[in-house]
Amino acid sequence: MKSILLGTAALAITASVAFAGSHSVVRMGTEGAYPPYNFINDAGEVDGFERELGDELCARAELTCEWVTNEWDSIIPNLVSGNYDTIIAGMSITAERDEVIDFTQNYTQPDPSSYLALDGTEVDFDGGVIAAQANTIQAAFIASSGATLVEFATPDETIAAVRNGEADAVLADDAYLRPIAEENADLVLLDRQELIGGGVGMGLRESDTELKDKFNAAIQSMKDDGSLNALLEKWEIGPGF
Amino acid sequence: MFSFCVDPASLDDLAWMACYLTTGKHMAIYTSVFTVFLLLAITAPTALAFGFLGASSARSHFAPLSWIGKAYIAIVRGVPDIAFFLFFVIALDQLFEWIRHEIKCPDWTDSIWQGNDFVVCDIAKLPLGNAPQWVHETYGFFLAVLTFAIVFGAFAANVLYGAMRAVPQNQLETAEAYGMTRRQVFWRILVPQMWVYALPGLSNLWMVLIKATPLLFLLGVEDIVYWARELGGAKTARFTDYPHGDWRMWYFLALLVFYLLFTRVSEIVLDKVMLRLTHGQATLAGDAQRKAA
Numbered sequence: 001m002k003s004i005l006l007g008t009a010a011l012a013i014t015a016s017v018a019f020a021g022s023h024s025v026v027r028m029g030t031e032g033a034y035p036p037y038n039f040i041n042d043a044g045e046v047d048g049f050e051r052e053l054g055d056e057l058c059a060r061a062e063l064t065c066e067w068v069t070n071e072w073d074s075i076i077p078n079l080v081s082g083n084y085d086t087i088i089a090g091m092s093i094t095a096e097r098d099e100v101i102d103f104t105q106n107y108t109q110p111d112p113s114s115y116l117a118l119d120g121t122e123v124d125f126d127g128g129v130i131a132a133q134a135n136t137i138q139a140a141f142i143a144s145s146g147a148t149l150v151e152f153a154t155p156d157e158t159i160a161a162v163r164n165g166e167a168d169a170v171l172a173d174d175a176y177l178r179p180i181a182e183e184n185a186d187l188v189l190l191d192r193q194e195l196i197g198g199g200v201g202m203g204l205r206e207s208d209t210e211l212k213d214k215f216n217a218a219i220q221s222m223k224d225d226g227s228l229n230a231l232l233e234k235w236e237i238g239p240g241f
Numbered sequence: 242m243f244s245f246c247v248d249p250a251s252l253d254d255l256a257w258m259a260c261y262l263t264t265g266k267h268m269a270i271y272t273s274v275f276t277v278f279l280l281l282a283i284t285a286p287t288a289l290a291f292g293f294l295g296a297s298s299a300r301s302h303f304a305p306l307s308w309i310g311k312a313y314i315a316i317v318r319g320v321p322d323i324a325f326f327l328f329f330v331i332a333l334d335q336l337f338e339w340i341r342h343e344i345k346c347p348d349w350t351d352s353i354w355q356g357n358d359f360v361v362c363d364i365a366k367l368p369l370g371n372a373p374q375w376v377h378e379t380y381g382f383f384l385a386v387l388t389f390a391i392v393f394g395a396f397a398a399n400v401l402y403g404a405m406r407a408v409p410q411n412q413l414e415t416a417e418a419y420g421m422t423r424r425q426v427f428w429r430i431l432v433p434q435m436w437v438y439a440l441p442g443l444s445n446l447w448m449v450l451i452k453a454t455p456l457l458f459l460l461g462v463e464d465i466v467y468w469a470r471e472l473g474g475a476k477t478a479r480f481t482d483y484p485h486g487d488w489r490m491w492y493f494l495a496l497l498v499f500y501l502l503f504t505r506v507s508e509i510v511l512d513k514v515m516l517r518l519t520h521g522q523a524t525l526a527g528d529a530q531r532k533a534a
Contacts, residue, residue: 025371043265156474207355
């Protein structure tokens with residue numbers, strides 16, 4: 001116990017020596033498991049649409065940013081308690097989340113959610129079993145529909161559940177499911193789509209209005225000069241602005 | 242890593258595999274093995290120390306100390322691990338920051354709770370917001386060690402408490418009859434003899450601790466199970482040079498082998514320790530050793 005206390009104390013001291021300032025480094029929290037929005041590339045680094053977007057936003061707002069990965073389930077509690085400063089993880093703006101954290105303006109259009117199923121299965125949208133990632137707008141949508149919801153901690157597991165027959169279909173953002181359907185002959189996107197969510201925005205602490213204003217301005221400038229549309233097109237995420 | 246890895250799609254199976262297994266992402270799983278070993282190496286002795294403190298205070302003759310010890314054992318053993326790891330760590334982190342906040346920013350008038358947000362002044366953040374990533378990771382790692390030590394310390398305390406009571410009472414009485422003080426009896430008679438009774442329980446705990454390390458990811462420390470899941474998941478060619486199907490089964494098979502080997506080695510070592518501890522003890526095994534000699 002003594003060594004731990006000493007270790008913590010030593011850490012606290014070294015940490016205090018460093019220069020302190022308001023947001024001299026902005027820590028960007030993401031999940032790293034939701035391509036094309038964010039994922040870990042072969043080199044082991046955060047990559048994807050939101051990586052490029054975030055780096056550009058930080059450059060425009062003249063902030064130094066650092067990328068952190070966190071599990072989806074605890075991504076909001078860790079933001080609120082100050083372990084990082086933003087959530088940039090394909091998080092749709094919803095009224096429920098808005099009660100706990102604040103959002104910047106949306107940087108994607110509301111993207112329709114699609115169903116992915118094994119080729120040839122008849123999916124019963126009102127009584128069947130549909131998979132979704134826990135704590136997502138899709139999970140909330142299925143829960144309020146007639147279908148049975150099975151939740152998984154990671155997006156990857158929802159696809160595996162469809163493959164092994166645990167679920168009839170999976171509901172997720174179209175941009176996430178489309179590349180999977182294109183590369184796997186046995187999986188198809190269904191015709192039906194759901195229009196849920198108000199687009200994706202960056203999540204921030206409610207008390208952090210200064211940082212929110214900076215990012216809002218940066219997003220607006222990227223919308224104005226068309227560079228955001230170019231990024232959306234490059235990563236094939238929904239329609240542009 | 243290798244020079245021929247420029248265009249993985251054109252490689253034959255063996256070369257592809259060699260390139261695949263040496264990507265930056267795979268390096269992360271190899272380092273996470275050492276993270277797990279390091280965690281165990283630090284946590285085990287710390288938890289044992291917590292356990293020893295808990296057990297000795299639980300059997301203290303000073304009532305408040307005994308209550309504290311017993312409450313620690315009862316509460317921590319009763320709370321589900323996952324709840325402990327999800328909420329306790331955040332609370333612990335906030336406690337540290339709050340203490341620093343009170344010391345460093347006495348002029349701060351706002352409440353530290355602003356709606357849902359926990360806000361302390363910038364110089365009280367732990368680690369500081371602008372500290373490099375490795376400081377954040379080290380801090381997270383120590384929080385993890387501390388949490389593991391508290392949880393497993395409570396179980397160890399219960400084991401040691403039982404072991405202390407298992408030491409034959411007449412030994413302690415004899416020691417007192419020789420004029421030893423209570424402290425001397427504790428350190429010279431009780432403690433050296435209790436380990437033989439404690440070891441079976443402690444070795445169980447050690448095995449459970451080895452397998453509990455995936456809880457690390459709840460604390461933001463990326464361990465081997467996290468990486469196995471991340472690496473094994475199906476990958477599409479758009480986002481990686483090494484597309485493959487759902488390979489989680491193979492990764493988890495590798496984990497299975499790793500954990501089996503690790504627990505087997507632990508068993509062998511623990512058996513050796515047991516052999517040493519039983520030497521000269523007034524137990525069945527100790528008696529057998531004496532007769533064989």
